[in-house]
Amino acid sequence: xxxxxxxxxxxxxxxxxxxxxxxxxxxxxxxxxxxxxxxxxxxxxxxxxxxxxxxxxxxxxxxxxxxxxxxxxxxxxxxxxxxxxxxxxxxxxxxxxxxxxxxxxxxxxxxxxxxxxxxxxxxxxxxxxxxxxxxxxxxxxxxxxxxxxxxxxxxxxxxxxxxxxxxxxxxxxxxxxxxxxxxxxxxxxxxxxxxxxxxxxxxxxxxxxxxxxxxxxxxxxxxxxxxxxxxxxxxxxxxxxxxxxxxxxxxxxxxxxxxxxxxxxxxxxxxxxxxxxxxxxxxxxxxxxxxxxxxx
Amino acid sequence: xxxxxxxxxxxxxxxxxxxxxxxxxxxxxxxxxxxxxxxxxxxxxxxxxxxxxxxxxxxxxxxxxxxxxxxxxxxxxxxxxxxxxxxxxxxxxxxxxxxxxxxxxxxxxxxxxxxxxxxxxxxxxxxxxxxxxxxxxxxxxxxxxxxxxxxxxxxxxxxxxxxxxxxxxxxxxxxxxxxxxxxxxxxxxxxxxxxxxxxxxxxxxxxxxxxxxxxxxxxxxxxxxxxxxxxxxxxxxxxxxxxxxxxxxxxxxxxxxxxxxxxxxxxxxxxxxxxxxxxxxxxxxxxxxxxxxxxxxxxxxxxxxxxxxxxxxxxxxxxxxxxxxxxxxxxxxxxxxxxxxxxxxxxxxxxxxxxxxxxxxxxxxxxxxxxxxxxxxxxxxxxxxxxxxxxxxx
Numbered sequence: 001x002x003x004x005x006x007x008x009x010x011x012x013x014x015x016x017x018x019x020x021x022x023x024x025x026x027x028x029x030x031x032x033x034x035x036x037x038x039x040x041x042x043x044x045x046x047x048x049x050x051x052x053x054x055x056x057x058x059x060x061x062x063x064x065x066x067x068x069x070x071x072x073x074x075x076x077x078x079x080x081x082x083x084x085x086x087x088x089x090x091x092x093x094x095x096x097x098x099x100x101x102x103x104x105x106x107x108x109x110x111x112x113x114x115x116x117x118x119x120x121x122x123x124x125x126x127x128x129x130x131x132x133x134x135x136x137x138x139x140x141x142x143x144x145x146x147x148x149x150x151x152x153x154x155x156x157x158x159x160x161x162x163x164x165x166x167x168x169x170x171x172x173x174x175x176x177x178x179x180x181x182x183x184x185x186x187x188x189x190x191x192x193x194x195x196x197x198x199x200x201x202x203x204x205x206x207x208x209x210x211x212x213x214x215x216x217x218x219x220x221x222x223x224x225x226x227x228x229x230x231x232x233x234x235x236x237x238x239x240x241x242x243x244x245x246x247x248x249x250x251x252x253x254x255x256x257x258x259x260x261x262x263x264x265x266x267x268x269x270x271x272x273x274x275x276x277x278x279x280x281x282x283x284x285x286x287x288x289x290x291x292x293x294x295x296x
Numbered sequence: 297x298x299x300x301x302x303x304x305x306x307x308x309x310x311x312x313x314x315x316x317x318x319x320x321x322x323x324x325x326x327x328x329x330x331x332x333x334x335x336x337x338x339x340x341x342x343x344x345x346x347x348x349x350x351x352x353x354x355x356x357x358x359x360x361x362x363x364x365x366x367x368x369x370x371x372x373x374x375x376x377x378x379x380x381x382x383x384x385x386x387x388x389x390x391x392x393x394x395x396x397x398x399x400x401x402x403x404x405x406x407x408x409x410x411x412x413x414x415x416x417x418x419x420x421x422x423x424x425x426x427x428x429x430x431x432x433x434x435x436x437x438x439x440x441x442x443x444x445x446x447x448x449x450x451x452x453x454x455x456x457x458x459x460x461x462x463x464x465x466x467x468x469x470x471x472x473x474x475x476x477x478x479x480x481x482x483x484x485x486x487x488x489x490x491x492x493x494x495x496x497x498x499x500x501x502x503x504x505x506x507x508x509x510x511x512x513x514x515x516x517x518x519x520x521x522x523x524x525x526x527x528x529x530x531x532x533x534x535x536x537x538x539x540x541x542x543x544x545x546x547x548x549x550x551x552x553x554x555x556x557x558x559x560x561x562x563x564x565x566x567x568x569x570x571x572x573x574x575x576x577x578x579x580x581x582x583x584x585x586x587x588x589x590x591x592x593x594x595x596x597x598x599x600x601x602x603x604x605x606x607x608x609x610x611x612x613x614x615x616x617x618x619x620x621x622x623x624x625x626x627x628x629x630x631x632x633x634x635x636x637x638x639x640x641x642x643x644x645x646x647x648x649x650x651x652x653x654x655x656x657x658x659x660x661x662x663x664x665x666x667x668x669x670x671x672x673x674x675x676x677x678x679x680x681x682x683x684x685x686x687x688x689x690x
Binding site: 037038040042049050052053054055056058060061062063064065066067068070071073074075076077078079081082083084085086088091108109111112115116 | 318319321346347349350351352353355356357359360361362363364365366367368369385386389495496497498499500501502503504505506507508511
């Protein structure tokens with residue numbers, strides 16, 4: 001397959017107010033290159049409320065509506081309904097919500113949107129905690145991660161529960177298309193964005209979007225760490241179209257999860273034994289994913 | 297114009313259809329359900345070419361309307377009681393974003409304990425959310441108010457959401473003859489929405505972004521100014537409506553036989569109809585009493601109430617909800633309105649019709665008797681009186 005070249009169109013302005021090395025900033029930039037200028041974006045309370053800048057400026061060259069944190073699914077149903085009623089059905093509708101705004105407080109609204117078959121793309125940009133409020137754990141924070149509400153103090157070892165399986169939840173609603181994406185792999189990202197834009201019906205993206213201040217790594221490491229997330233098998237890249245799963249970044253031998261964990265301060269307290277446990281779980285889930293691809 | 301026998305709920309549905317709403321979103325709740333059932337029929341039959349988004353909660357229903365209105369669509373929703381409370385957050389978003397949504401509310405008590413009956417606790421809890429609130433008295437007025445509300449909400453000088461609150465069951469499920477204007481009459485009265493300050497596909501537009509303190513207060517002041525323009529704008533709309541349809545409702549505060557009155561009772565919604573009959577009886581008996589119906593509660597008709605206070609020595613307010621530690625909800629507003637009045641009438645607050653308790657002529661006569669007595673009670677829970685000695689809990 002010929003390598004994709006990223007389209008030159010930039011719908012995110014350079015004056016946005018993201019932190020240096022911000023994964024979610026890359027996510028919006030790549031996404032809009034795929035969905036194009038005829039896109040309307042709905043953003044709930046999240047990092048992107050701030051990244052998009054405050055009144056009277058806006059960091060996007062396209063329309064954006066801000067909503068309460070839990071309302072993205074409903075908002076994009078409303079945008080689609082208005083566009084259809086006003087005969088502007090060519091416009092792409094995108095919901096762009098954080099992980100907490102999706103897997104926790106926004107889950108009902110997301111479920112509603114998927115169930116009523118809204119023709120829109122819901123993007124969850126996953127930086128694995130409530131980063132905009134200052135690094136509190138969400139349902140999408142991984143097991144063992146330090147956050148301000150899952151401290152490493154005394155007997156406490158960071159978050160005590162595993163990450164919520166949002167793709168499993170979404171796939172149970174049978175969307176027309178769902179995929180995992182990683183800002184560290186822009187060609188794969190763009191291809192999926194373009195594909196999603198070509199389809200009608202409910203679509204969902206789970207985007208891994210590393211966060212330097214929240215994960216505690218240097219801001220020039222976003223892409224390297226993002227790649228390690230996929231290459232260690234922690235965040236595999238795949239897509240599910242009409243129920244058929246396809247792994248879009250094939251991996252021979254998985255890299256050791258230690259390579260990913262050891263470079264992030266949020267996992268700095270994990271012992272070798274704890275990392276070994278993660279390693280075994282990742283290998284098991286990777287094997288299960290390959291099984292699902294081979295035997296749908 | 298045709299004459300149909302309609303419930304208050306169907307009057308809402310017919311008005312929304314005549315208004316040619318483009319996006320409807322709702323979640324069912326007793327006693328609102330028949331509004332949206334009828335709208336679902338209109339949409340399914342093709343009589344109303346609208347998008348009807350059936351959502352998983354009232355919170356989502358209002359967000360659908362906010363986002364649809366943000367793109368310029370004419371939107372309608374309806375709810376009641378707990379559903380309105382769940383919408384609370386979005387009520388602020390709707391008004392803060394200046395989306396001209398019209399919502400039918402069937403005013404119902406709030407749990408616990410569970411109760412489905414008429415009460416104003418639900419809408420009164422939302423009085424500071426920046427919505428215009430209209431409380432019709434009849435099914436005819438429900439239909440007329442919804443049509444007027446779209447004109448008002450979408451007026452470029454206003455751009456505020458409006459709720460039309462009808463008393464549960466007394467209006468929502470009771471049928472009466474209603475004059476239904478023709479589509480041509482409504483089209484002439486209510487042209488398509490002219491979008492302003494909306495999102496525009498292809499353009500760098502934004503709604504709802506964060507601001508600094510100086511801009512925040514400026515936006516809030518703009519919202520308050522828009523609310524201040526409602527009385528004048530609504531008066532003009534009502535005049536036009538009256539000219540076309542032959543019905544008006546007397547502005548924000550509708551007075552009845554207040555000339556030369558010693559005491560005037562203020563009411564809202566359906567209790568007003570019974571109260572008007574009681575005023576006639578008492579006038580026939582030589583008592584100088586009158587009625588003032590608060591038709592529009594937000595913005596509160598403070599100016600009109602002050603004008604009334606300058607002529608009348610005793611004012612009573614009947615409320616179906618209260619403010620803890622104070623008195624009835626509307627009574628607190630009347631008290632605030634008259635405190636700057638040159639004359640201070642004696643104010644009484646009557647709590648009645650709470651949780652669906654019936655407000656009959658005897659109860660209303662008692663309110664007037666109390667008002668006219670040498671020492672009026674001041675604050676009185678009328679609904680408790682027949683139950684005085686009855687154990688409430690085992």
